[in-house]
Amino acid sequence: MNRPTHILATGTALPGDPIDNAALCEVIGAQPEWIDLFVGTRTRHFAVDLDTGRQTHSLTDMATDAARQAMSRADVTAADIGFLVLGTATPDHLMPTTANLVADALGLDRIPTFQLQSGCSGAIAAFDLGIRMLDDERQLGLVIGADVCAKHLRIDRDASTAMSPSELINFVLFGDGAGAAVLSHDDDGAQLTMRSLINRFAGLGRAPAQQIEWFGLADRHLDGPALDEDYKAIEQWVPSLSRDVLGDVVAAAGLAADDVEYLLPPQLSGRMTTRVVQQMAPAAGTREISVVADTGNNGNALPFLQIDALANEIRPGERAAVVTIESSKWIEGGMVLEGAS
Amino acid sequence: MNRPTHILATGTALPGDPIDNAALCEVIGAQPEWIDLFVGTRTRHFAVDLDTGRQTHSLTDMATDAARQAMSRADVTAADIGFLVLGTATPDHLMPTTANLVADALGLDRIPTFQLQSGCSGAIAAFDLGIRMLDDERQLGLVIGADVCAKHLRIDRDASTAMSPSELINFVLFGDGAGAAVLSHDDDGAQLTMRSLINRFAGLGRAPAQQIEWFGLADRHLDGPALDEDYKAIEQWVPSLSRDVLGDVVAAAGLAADDVEYLLPPQLSGRMTTRVVQQMAPAAGTREISVVADTGNNGNALPFLQIDALANEIRPGERAAVVTIESSKWIEGGMVLEGAS
Known part of the structure; x- marks a missing residue:
């Protein structure tokens, strides 16, 4: 950056x-x-x-x-x-x-x-x-x-x-x-400033844990399955990958774990997110911002909904870490955001 | 650039x-x-x-x-x-x-x-x-x-x-x-150097001329149409948009029309491409590199196939203009490439 x-x-x-x-x-x-x-x-x-x-x-x-x-x-x-x-x-x-x-x-x-x-x-x-x-x-x-x-x-x-x-x-x-x-690029009127970002494929040799199909003229009559999720693999891998990304994205911003006031964790479901956050072990006092229990898992929209909620709470100079894990083929995502002054 | x-x-x-x-x-x-x-x-x-x-x-x-x-x-x-x-x-x-x-x-x-x-x-x-x-x-x-x-x-x-x-x-x-x-970024061993690129949405207020659907669990049994192309709109707009892009992308490279030795035009079909090139009116002596008559229209692959053919012909310092038009919602694309020395 x-x-x-x-x-x-x-x-x-x-x-x-x-x-x-x-x-x-x-x-x-x-x-x-x-x-x-x-x-x-x-x-x-x-x-x-x-x-x-x-x-x-x-x-x-x-x-x-x-x-x-x-x-x-x-x-x-x-x-x-x-x-x-x-x-x-x-x-x-x-x-x-x-x-x-x-x-x-x-x-x-x-x-x-x-x-x-x-x-x-x-x-x-x-x-x-x-x-x-x-x-x-x-x-x-x-x-x-x-x-x-x-x-x-x-x-x-x-x-x-x-x-x-x-x-x-x-x-x-x-x-x-x-x-x-x-x-x-101009900070005039900014709400948040991006301090670091991680966006990396981590699926080498690891089977997809989510498959969503589309059908065309030639195969729509075959009644094949449309969605398949490997919840065991998700439960096994999402917490540890999330912990890795949190550490890496905070370090990439030049910060230590307790420099971050807010955590915006992966959103699968209310219960699942609670378990993931426990295993991510954020610094004591870190405030979690999750929305999935109220919005359902709406995929690409979720981090925007979390950041929208964050923008109402964060004060100038406070930091937030966003962590996402895409289990389809294991993409790790993370950002550190800072409240603009 | x-x-x-x-x-x-x-x-x-x-x-x-x-x-x-x-x-x-x-x-x-x-x-x-x-x-x-x-x-x-x-x-x-x-x-x-x-x-x-x-x-x-x-x-x-x-x-x-x-x-x-x-x-x-x-x-x-x-x-x-x-x-x-x-x-x-x-x-x-x-x-x-x-x-x-x-x-x-x-x-x-x-x-x-x-x-x-x-x-x-x-x-x-x-x-x-x-x-x-x-x-x-x-x-x-x-x-x-x-x-x-x-x-x-x-x-x-x-x-x-x-x-x-x-x-x-x-x-x-x-x-x-x-x-x-x-x-x-390193020119060591390069075949081609990119001199300019245009990638812009030009579909404001213009109806889509290509629609391709996908079906899911909920609508695949409805037997709705999958593909719809408005060939009249394509015939009406692709030539003039192509001519505009050719002019703009050559100018963006700081060149004049007769500085370009090769034209890689939009590829819809053999006949259609011939008509488009006529209306693009490239400088006399410009050599056309088209592949669609032999490969069929394979969409996102086509410009790569044309550039692959270009790489076998172009000499150091010669220039080629690539022009693409996406009629789905009217995207204009263009590049000027130069043979590396």
């Missing part, structure tokens, strides 16, 4: 009202107490009407709303934006990209746009790319993270068929949403 | 033998003469066995092969590679990304990896990102472009159902393949 990058403002968009476990269980036929005990996610937002199965918000809608809020809070207009980066695992289409549909909706023109195919570390990858895109010509840019599980969420399924355990757990874990941030 | 970026070597991978129009027409029930006359694509490669419908090569396979060839030609090993960027419209899965599966196959470790969701301008976007990623810490990197239409290629369809015109034209136009390049 030769020249510091600043976050001028963040924005978020969560579709519709929060869906609590009682309402969700009416659809999926599970017990709310079971979700509370084992998963620990209380509510989530879906871009689908659970009564009708109709999609209410596209990824484009949510990403545009989050970006608009961030731009409004940063007091910048479309003409100020020099580039756009969107990270998502679940684009509206293969082509055109959601990034370009969002650019059109925001009134952006003649700028580079990038859409990263990414999962739980996508926000960090988007920040990494955003930092690289800032230069004398492009002094402000938008980074966005968003996901929507509507295409994989079977609401109108035959009620006589029991839901498989893996499909059921996905309903419970996941949610939809978007977050955005306006980046700048 | 504060510090010039060099291409040390390129690599390509085309699956199986070329499929000529006679062989293709046995599958799709069209006339070879019609393809020759109106489309002008003679052969293409498919990652699918046309007799059995079985997929023979994944996107990961092809991208890995192309990257291996580029690394071998550049005489670099996995430990030298500081980052990986892959552009594609057709990943093997939503998660894990093909970029990370390729990183694993190549033996890369602890480096940033990016997968861009992109179409015909994806190669330029990947170069743009690659240029930004090179720094003192990461002095070499891989950029890859690849596409595979296997998931959308219905071979085992009911022969009694006539193929729709749009599905038929897609069979004729598209192909599968991959290309790669090793980038460096």
